[in-house]
Each structure stands twice: as structure tokens, then as C-alpha cells.
Amino acid sequence: MNFTIRPGTKADFKDIWRLLKDLAIHEKMLDEMIVTYEELERDAFSQEPWFESLLAEVPEENKEGFKIVGLAVYFYTYSTWKGRSVYLEDLYVMPEFRGFGIGKNLLSTLAKVVKEKHCVQLELSVLGQNNRSRAFYSGLGAQDITLRDGWHSLRFDAQSLKNVIL
Amino acid sequence: MNFTIRPGTKADFKDIWRLLKDLAIHEKMLDEMIVTYEELERDAFSQEPWFESLLAEVPEENKEGFKIVGLAVYFYTYSTWKGRSVYLEDLYVMPEFRGFGIGKNLLSTLAKVVKEKHCVQLELSVLGQNNRSRAFYSGLGAQDITLRDGWHSLRFDAQSLKNVIL
Numbered sequence: 001m002n003f004t005i006r007p008g009t010k011a012d013f014k015d016i017w018r019l020l021k022d023l024a025i026h027e028k029m030l031d032e033m034i035v036t037y038e039e040l041e042r043d044a045f046s047q048e049p050w051f052e053s054l055l056a057e058v059p060e061e062n063k064e065g066f067k068i069v070g071l072a073v074y075f076y077t078y079s080t081w082k083g084r085s086v087y088l089e090d091l092y093v094m095p096e097f098r099g100f101g102i103g104k105n106l107l108s109t110l111a112k113v114v115k116e117k118h119c120v121q122l123e124l125s126v127l128g129q130n131n132r133s134r135a136f137y138s139g140l141g142a143q144d145i146t147l148r149d150g151w152h153s154l155r156f157d158a159q160s161l162k163n164v165i166l
Numbered sequence: 167m168n169f170t171i172r173p174g175t176k177a178d179f180k181d182i183w184r185l186l187k188d189l190a191i192h193e194k195m196l197d198e199m200i201v202t203y204e205e206l207e208r209d210a211f212s213q214e215p216w217f218e219s220l221l222a223e224v225p226e227e228n229k230e231g232f233k234i235v236g237l238a239v240y241f242y243t244y245s246t247w248k249g250r251s252v253y254l255e256d257l258y259v260m261p262e263f264r265g266f267g268i269g270k271n272l273l274s275t276l277a278k279v280v281k282e283k284h285c286v287q288l289e290l291s292v293l294g295q296n297n298r299s300r301a302f303y304s305g306l307g308a309q310d311i312t313l314r315d316g317w318h319s320l321r322f323d324a325q326s327l328k329n330v331i332l
Contacts, residue, residue, distance in 0.1 A: 020246050043250060048214070049242040075244050078217040080186050080256055083201040084209060090246055099201040104332070111322070111330040120324050128316035141326030146318040150294035153311045153319060156277070158286050160307030164277040166270070 001058070001100035005109045008053035008071065010045045014067035016053055017041075023092040027127070051075040051089060054109050056102045062094075069097040072106040074113075079121065086114045088124040107140065125153065167266035171275045174219030174237065176211045181234035182219055183207075189258040193293070217241040217255060220275050222268045228260075235263040237271040242278075243286065253279045254290040265309070273306065291319065 008016055017037055024033040041051040056070035070093035077085045087112065093102045114122050124142075138144065138153045145151050156164065183203055209216040210279055222236035236259035241320045242252045254276065260267045280288050290308075291301045304310065311317050322330065 016251060024247065029247070029251040031289060031324050033247045035245070035247060039249055040246065043244065050242065050250060051246070073244075073246055076216065076255065077243060078209065078239075078241050078255060079201070080217070080239055081190065081195070081201060081208065082198045083205055084216060087243060104330075108330055108332040111327045114327055115331070122322040124320050125317045126320060128318050134320075136319070137320050137322075138324070141329050142320040143326075144318050144324050145321050146312060151291045151319050152294050152300070152313065153317050154292060154300075154303050154308040155311050156303075156306070156308050160309075161277045161280055161288060162309050164270075164274055165281070166274040 001040075001097070001102075001152055003056050003058050003069070003097075003100070003102055003105070005054055005105050008044075008055045010041075012055055012068060013041050013044065015042070015055070015066065016071060016073075018066075019068065019071045019092050019094070020073070020090065022094065023090055024109075026092070027130075054106055054113075056093065056097075056106055058097070062096065066094075069094045070102045070106055072110050074110060076117070077123070078120070082120050084117065084119040086110070086117070086122045087120050088122055091124075103136065104140070167263070167268075169222050169224050169235070169263075169266070169271070171220055171222055171271055174210075174221045178219075178221055178234060179207050179210065181221070181232065182210070182237060182239075182306055183259070184232075185234065185237045186239070186256065187256050188260065189256055190229075192258075192261075203295045220279075221270055222259065222263075222272055224263070226260065232260075235260045236272055238276050240276060242283070242285070243289070248286050250281070250283065250285040252276070252285050252288045254288055257290075269302065270306070293317075 024030045054072040055068050057067050061067050073090040074088050077087045079085050190196045221234050222240040223233050227233050239256040240254050243253045245251050
């Protein structure tokens with residue numbers, strides 16, 4: 001399978017949106033996706049983008065007319081213990097294009113970005129029941145720091161934030 | 167106890183460094199803190215800062231000569247399901263200044279920043295054994311999404327990233 005990996009541009013946004021929705025459907029979490037098409041496009045391509053993307057493109061359209069078949073969405077974070085970091089928000093390959101190394105290539109390309117930006121680590125989150133993803137990442141050398149060190153992720157949503165304001 | 171909350175500036179960096187080291191010692195994790203003073207200062211106050219801070223200042227120096235007695239370190243992230251987000255990397259108040267609402271005020275001030283920047287959520291991580299922190303955040307309305315949804319945090323360090331590059 002031939003494919004290329006390249007950064008996503010504004011012209012790709014329809015495909016980025018389609019793949020992010022596919023991913024949410026795939027995780028049975030579409031109800032959780034409340035951000036709109038317009039908000040996501042604005043935040044992706046504002047002067048200081050809130051996130052960046054890498055896309056996997058195949059030379060021939062598939063039967064539904066798509067050439068963009070996978071994506072990685074990431075942004076820059078910081079660890080006051082380790083230094084500059086990158087967070088992998090999403091990694092997705094359309095089911096019919098799996099098994100050709102596209103996901104691994106997206107991750108490899110992102111690892112090069114991490115290195116070029118002088119970042120020291122790449123973090124991400126997976127659902128505990130998603131054994132396929134967990135095996136994919138741990139097979140490539142990722143540490144599960146929830147299991148190893150006992151880190152828990154906490155979240156204040158918009159409603160609970162209102163209650164925090166004194 | 168009188169105190170004020172304000173953004174950290176370059177002139178405060180010695181205090182920011184001191185509090186971050188105190189926090190690492192407090193968590194018995196000082197060995198994990200490999201970022202240097204110079205790196206952290208550069209990343210905090212570069213043209214596009216990697217993180218920002220809020221400081222708690224008291225009017226009178228304590229017996230060791232310090233007026234900055236607490237801090238919050240945060241940066242902007244993104245959820246492709248929810249939208250613009252903030253991550254609270256560190257929240258720390260010197261032990262002798264606890265019990266006066268300084269931590270809660272730092273968090274409240276950060277919640278205002280979250281709102282002003284049109285962000286929809288605030289995320290953070292705590293160690294599972296840190297019952298004091300977990301109770302503090304859950305008492306203010308934070309959800310533990312590791313417990314609730316089964317999210318695990320994964321990390322590629324610099325060495326494992328090298329192995330990912332094809």
C-alpha cells in the first residue's frame with residue numbers, strides 16, 4: 001500500500017472533520033463530541049493554532065471518494081519535571097486501510113516532529129478497555145504511567161468551573 | 167491571612183523554580199525533575215511561552231525571606247471532542263501557608279482565565295495515593311476520569327521515541 005504522510009492544511013479540513021467523527025463513532029463516543037465544525041476549523045487554523053495534524057494520503061480515491069485515510073492530531077505541552085512535551089490527542093486510520101503500517105508511520109513522523117522541536121516526551125491517553133490501542137502503543141515502547149505510577153486524570157467541566165470561581 | 171494572586175513574570179523566576187523544586191521534594195520525586203533552571207526559565211518566558219503561572223504573594227516576608235508562597239502552572243491544550251482546554255500542570259502552596267484558602271484562590275483565578283480564554287474544561291493529573299489532593303479537587307467538583315471512564319495515561323520518553331522513528 002502506497003501512502004504519504006504530510007501536515008494537514010485548511011484545504012484538508014473537511015477530511016480532518018470526517019476522520020475525527022469516524023473516530024468518535026468508532027469509540028462509541030459520538031455523543032461526547034460537542035465541538036462544532038466551525039469551532040474546530042477556527043481553532044486548527046487560527047494565527048496561533050490550538051492543535052496541528054498529520055495526514056496519511058493514498059494515491060487513489062477509495063470507493064467513497066476519499067484519499068485522506070488517517071490522521072494524527074497533536075499539540076505542545078510542558079512538564080515542569082521533564083521539559084518540552086507533545087500530546088497526541090488522536091491517532092486514527094480508517095478500518096479498511098489498517099494493517100499497512102499507516103498508524104505506525106503517522107506516529108513515526110510525529111516522533112520526528114517531537115525531536116525537531118527539542119521536546120523530550122510524547123504523551124497520550126487510551127481507554128482501558130481498548131486493548132488493541134494499548135497493545136499498539138506498548139509494543140512501540142510507551143509506558144502506561146497510570147498503571148506504573150498511579151496517575152489519575154481529573155477534569156473540571158464548564159459547569160464545575162463556574163462553582164470554583166469565588 | 168492576606169495574600170494576592172497575580173501572573174508570574176520573569177522577575178519571579180527564582181521563586182517559581184524554588185516552589186517547583188519544593189513540590190517535587192514534597193512528592194518524593196526530586197529525581198524525576200531533570201529539566202534545568204535555564205531551560206525552564208527560557209521556556210517560561212520565550213516569545214511563545216510553553217507555560218504560564220499564577221503566584222500567591224503575602225505582604226510580609228516569611229522567616230526565610232520569601233513573599234511568594236504558592237503557585238499554579240498551566241498551559242493551553244485542546245480536545246477534539248470538547249474544544250479549547252487548559253491543563254493545570256502544578257498547584258502548590260508552601261506547607262506553613264496552607265489552610266488559608268490560597269490553593270482554592272489560585273484555582274479560582276485560573277478558572278477565570280479558563281473562562282476568559284473561552285476554554286471549556288480544565289484538566290490535571292494527581293497521584294492515586296495523594297488522597298489529600300484528590301479530596302481537594304473532587305470536593306470542588308472535578309471528575310476523576312481515570313476512575314469514571316477508564317482513561318489511562320501513556321508516555322513515550324526520549325529513548326522510546328528514538329525506537330519509533332522508522
